Amino acid sequence: MVDVRVTNAYDSLFSNKATLSVQAAPAPTPTPAPLVKLPPVKHVFVVVLENHSYSEIIGSGAMPYLQSLADRYALLTNFFGNRHPSVSNYFMLTTGQVITKDDNYGATVYEDNIVRHLIANGKTWREYSEGLPYTGYYGNDTRQYRRHHNPLSYFSDVRDSPAQQQNLVPFTTLAADMASGQLPNYGLIVPTNDHNAHNGTLLAADQWLKANIAPLINDPQFRKDGLLFIVFDEGRKTDKGHGGGHIVGIAVGPWVKPAYRSGSLFQHQNILKTVCDLLGIGTFASPSLATGTAASVAQCLIDGAAALSPAPSSSPSADLESQPQ
Numbered sequence: 001m002v003d004v005r006v007t008n009a010y011d012s013l014f015s016n017k018a019t020l021s022v023q024a025a026p027a028p029t030p031t032p033a034p035l036v037k038l039p040p041v042k043h044v045f046v047v048v049l050e051n052h053s054y055s056e057i058i059g060s061g062a063m064p065y066l067q068s069l070a071d072r073y074a075l076l077t078n079f080f081g082n083r084h085p086s087v088s089n090y091f092m093l094t095t096g097q098v099i100t101k102d103d104n105y106g107a108t109v110y111e112d113n114i115v116r117h118l119i120a121n122g123k124t125w126r127e128y129s130e131g132l133p134y135t136g137y138y139g140n141d142t143r144q145y146r147r148h149h150n151p152l153s154y155f156s157d158v159r160d161s162p163a164q165q166q167n168l169v170p171f172t173t174l175a176a177d178m179a180s181g182q183l184p185n186y187g188l189i190v191p192t193n194d195h196n197a198h199n200g201t202l203l204a205a206d207q208w209l210k211a212n213i214a215p216l217i218n219d220p221q222f223r224k225d226g227l228l229f230i231v232f233d234e235g236r237k238t239d240k241g242h243g244g245g246h247i248v249g250i251a252v253g254p255w256v257k258p259a260y261r262s263g264s265l266f267q268h269q270n271i272l273k274t275v276c277d278l279l280g281i282g283t284f285a286s287p288s289l290a291t292g293t294a295a296s297v298a299q300c301l302i303d304g305a306a307a308l309s310p311a312p313s314s315s316p317s318a319d320l321e322s323q324p325q
Helices: 009-014 064-072 086-095 114-120 173-179 202-212 220-225 268-279
Strands: 043-049 074-080 125-129 168-170 186-190 226-232 246-252 260-262
Touching: 043 086, 043 220, 043 268, 064 202, 064 246, 086 114, 086 268, 114 125, 114 268, 125 173, 220 226, 226 268
Parallel strands: 043 186, 043 226, 074 260, 125 168, 125 186
Antiparallel strands: 074 246, 226 246
């Protein structure tokens, strides 16, 4: 026998104004979402371009080669820089922190960083810098080299170690590493301002990518277990969305979902989180990573338990996630 006093439908379900002499059945336990197994990526590269917003590139025809990669692989359609100017974004990509807003900053960085984690976990790394005067250089700007575009050169783990300094190498070293089958587990690729769209045109940057990055994408070692992110550091100065403006981010590689579009909100710390997860190098002490609020962009990758697709599909799949991570 059930005795119920009901004032309205809402009260009957959600308030204590309804008195029942029987207990309601417990709510069913939700089925947990299946865990996604990370694919066996062993070599991750990041190429950083400069100072252009998403709308200047995607769908504009300004960078046909980059557009072809976006169409074939995974495009982050809701990707934003962290702030202006450039240096803050380079540090966010490699420390999970802004560190400084001064492009002229030259002090040694002692904060937790990706090099520290790579070393601790026995992983190899390189910073391939176009315009670098010589291997191991971490000094001031000289000719085409720009120090604030080369964040790994600031870290105490590098500056205080002659052995680690040897991983600051001219960009031409990448071709030698491919030829010898000795790609590092992590590589940061830094073009000069003539080739990163800072001073040069978008077309010049696109042609540089086609001439210099296409060989990496086609390298047998990369085609087995590589992943490449091509990102812009920040949007144009007037674009202040989420701090650094709406920018292009593209994931390329054999384990990337073909013709994929992600609408999730991502920033540079999400790229760093993804690198950490894929290479198994641990959690950072930085607030943006240690709190667990920075999500991986692994949604762009094929589940490691699934078979590789032989070719990209003709139409992009939809990602309806749009919540900030």
